[in-house]
Amino acid sequence: MSGAEFVPLSLVPLLTGIFVAVACALPGNFLVLRRQALIGDAISHVVLPGIVVAFLVTGAVTTWPMLLGAAGAALVAVIGIEGVRRLGQIESGAAMGVIFTAMFAGGVLLLEQSDTSNVHLDVEHALYGNLESLIWLDAVGWSSLWDAQALATLPVELPRMAITLVFVVLFTVVFWRPLKISTFDEGFAQTIGMRTNLLGLALVIVAAIAAVAAFDAVGSIIVIAMFICPPAAARLMTNRLERQVAWSVVFAVVAAVLGYVFAGYGPLWLGFADSVSAAGMIATVSGVILGLAAVFGPHRLRGSAAPVG
Amino acid sequence: MIRDALLLGLGYNATLVTIGAALLGMAAGVGGTFLFLRKRALVSDAISHATLPGVALAFMVMVMLGGDGRNLIGLLAGAAITAGTGLLIVTWLSTRTRLAEDAAIGAVLSVFFGFGIVLLTVIQTMSAGRQAGLEGFLLGSTAGMLRSDALVIAVSAALTLALVMLLRRPLTLASFDPEYATSLGQNVTRTDLAMMGLVLAVTVVGLKIVGLILIVALLIIPPVTARFWTERTDHVVLIAGLVGGVSAYVGAAISAAVPNMPTGPIIVLVSFALFAVSLLLSPRRGVVSALLRHRAYQRRVHLRQGLLALAQGQPIYERLTLRLLRRRGWALPDGVPTPEGQGRATRALRDEVRWQLVRRDPAYEVAAARYDGLTPIESVLTPDQIEDIDSRIGAGA
Incomplete structure (x- = not known):
């Protein structure tokens, strides 16, 4: 395919998909190891009331108020889950189920009750986004990448996601040792003076930032899939955290690229005219990767601590 | 208007749906209690999201066979098949590989749902798919329902409730004290399977009323609410059934009476209100x-x-x-x-x-x-x- 077609239509969604996938998979590694995998699920549900409230307050669908609203909602949810768990002495899974379903229900209700007919805000969009719509209209080919005028019209989601990815990578690199130690042996981490509670909270906040930034571009379903599937598949490939993170990044990128390509061109290969949801397809491909790892992964079994082969 | 709805005065269909919702709410509350006591509440989230590809596939198959694709029994049957598959995969991943159950739940939930979305976009491009209205299964919609559909829902909700009542004793024993149940000669693995089957039934029946994203709330919130009022398992079961039934009944009635009120979210918010009241005011465990x-x-x-x-x-x-x-x-x-x-x-x-x-x-x-x-x-x-x-x-x- 020529650059004249690829750059305006596919480059931006493809890159955005890759950035989202990696930004979610990195914190996902630690969440999966800490058995907090469903936090991503909870966060991506509660983002909806946050952006609806932000919309009702400002009356427009603009970036910053929405991000703030979503982040606020994520914070409310974390506090709420912790509160229900402690005050009611309720197991954390159930506490999570109570809070995120109630907040999501509240968001849907607010959305249905308010007049959103002239803006692009609905439940379906929140669930599976619209990656395909991120087209770069002013691009004419690869040369546009050096053209300041064309770059100015780049869809805002791409640079935002790139910044988020840089932030997530920085967090992972800077806090690598504390994260690793506290994930595998929290007691030891505490005895050498680490603030494991704070670190755990920071991890959840970073995950929330990645989820919130990704959410607007690609919807919540891909966020949940990328938090869990690539790290879980990577977990079945190796016993070393460094390699697991590397595998998860590879899996995330493969899922994003293949998912986008299959969604856009797969139906054409099969003789259909229209493309299918890219977000849904990326989630599906990540599931296939996890399935393959679960059947063939060298470290798929419990207790396979010794290297196989 | 709301008063009319609560007193079942809004016509035959709305009445059927409201009664069906109440029966389903009771079944969900009781069934959810066992799930809650076994600390597996969020497994139901994976099951419910895994219904989406089944609904879409059933629609496509029925259209290909020349039907109109919107037959509720067919759609629910499809939902049950993929939801069961999802449940099997969660169990397989968490017992046969080193992955923990929460990762297995999240993986199945997101992948099945993502695949369902792919199928929904395929259906939108089909000529018969324009008015499929399958989006109604996401958040539940009972407005303008066909009489036959309302009947299907009411009858299947009643059957689910009967099933819950039938299985109540072994389930109570297994979720309260699995070791004791085993020593009495009860097959706890099989009881667990029955419990998951029950959850599956509640989820599938609840698809049209509450929607697949929020049905999990109907399984989780009532038992958590009931737990505030008593320390006894058999009482938790009863109170959870009551909370679930009342929430679903009131929610369905409000949704039928007031425009732009999707059924699922209202039911969830009513049950959350009951939960919040319990959290604050319960005599022993309240704030x-x-x-x-x-x-x-x-x-x-x-x-x-x-x-x-x-x-x-x-x-x-x-x-x-x-x-x-x-x-x-x-x-x-x-x-x-x-x-x-x-x-x-x-x-x-x-x-x-x-x-x-x-x-x-x-x-x-x-x-x-x-x-x-x-x-x-x-x-x-x-x-x-x-x-x-x-x-x-x-x-x-």
């Missing part, structure tokens, strides 16, 4: 009663310490202590004890001295363990024992 208990304890500690200080002639600097003593008329504003206060202070000091001796004597080890600085010694020791202690105090001093 308000816990605060009151804490205040009462704090006062007792301050009074006791204040009396001890009075007895020993020490000044009291703590304002709260002084205020509490004054309010009871045991001390004057400058910290000098009143005659009544003096008497109580002497008694408190005597109690404390007795306790100190008891705590030093290994013979009173059991009694000494109950010392908390508040319990009067008379409530722990017999008069004979106290006499013994007093004689030793006299001898020692």
